[in-house]
Amino acid sequence: MTPEKKVKVKVVAMLKAAGVYWFYPVMGGYGSSGVPDIVGCCNGKFFAVECKSGGNKPTALQLKNLAQIQESGGYTLVVNEQNLDSVGELLAFLEKENPNGFHAR
Numbered sequence: 001m002t003p004e005k006k007v008k009v010k011v012v013a014m015l016k017a018a019g020v021y022w023f024y025p026v027m028g029g030y031g032s033s034g035v036p037d038i039v040g041c042c043n044g045k046f047f048a049v050e051c052k053s054g055g056n057k058p059t060a061l062q063l064k065n066l067a068q069i070q071e072s073g074g075y076t077l078v079v080n081e082q083n084l085d086s087v088g089e090l091l092a093f094l095e096k097e098n099p100n101g102f103h104a105r
Contacts, residue, residue, distance in 0.1 A: 003053030007080060008037055011049055014087045015040060034061030036069070036076065042094040046074040049087065053080055 001009070008024075015022045015038070022040030027033070036048035048069050050058050058066065058078055066076040077090050 003081075004051055004056070007051040007053055007084070010084055011038060011051060011079060011087055014084070014091070018042070018088075018091045020091065032065075034059065034065040036062070036065060042091055043096075045094045046072075047090060047094060048074060048076045050076070050078045051080070052078060056080070 012022070020040055020042040022038055024037065025035045025039055027035065036050045038049040038051070040047055040049075046069070048066065050062055050066060052058065066078070069076050075090060075094065077086055079086055
C-alpha cells in the first residue's frame with residue numbers, strides 16, 4: 001500500500017466512524033482531472049478531502065478544484081500523516097452551525 005493510500009484509509013475510517021456520506025470519485029473515462037480524493041456530505045454541507053503523504057503538495061489543478069469548491073460554498077481539506085486530526089475538526093465544525101467559518105491548520 002502506498003503512503004498516500006494509507007492516509008486515504010485513515011481518513012475513510014474517520015468518516016465511517018462519524019457516519020457521514022462519502023465516496024471516492026472515479027477518475028477514468030468521463031471523470032475530471034484534479035478532483036479531490038474523497039468527497040462527501042455532513043449535516044447538509046459538501047466537503048472534499050485531498051490526501052497527500054509526507055511533504056507532497058496538491059498540484060495546481062487540484063488547488064484550482066479545491067478553490068472552486070470553496071467558492072461554491074463547500075469545505076475543503078488537504079491532509080497528510082501529520083494533520084489527520086483536521087478531519088475530525090472539520091466534521092465537528094460541519095455538524096454545527098458556525099458563522100465564523102472553518103480554518104484548518
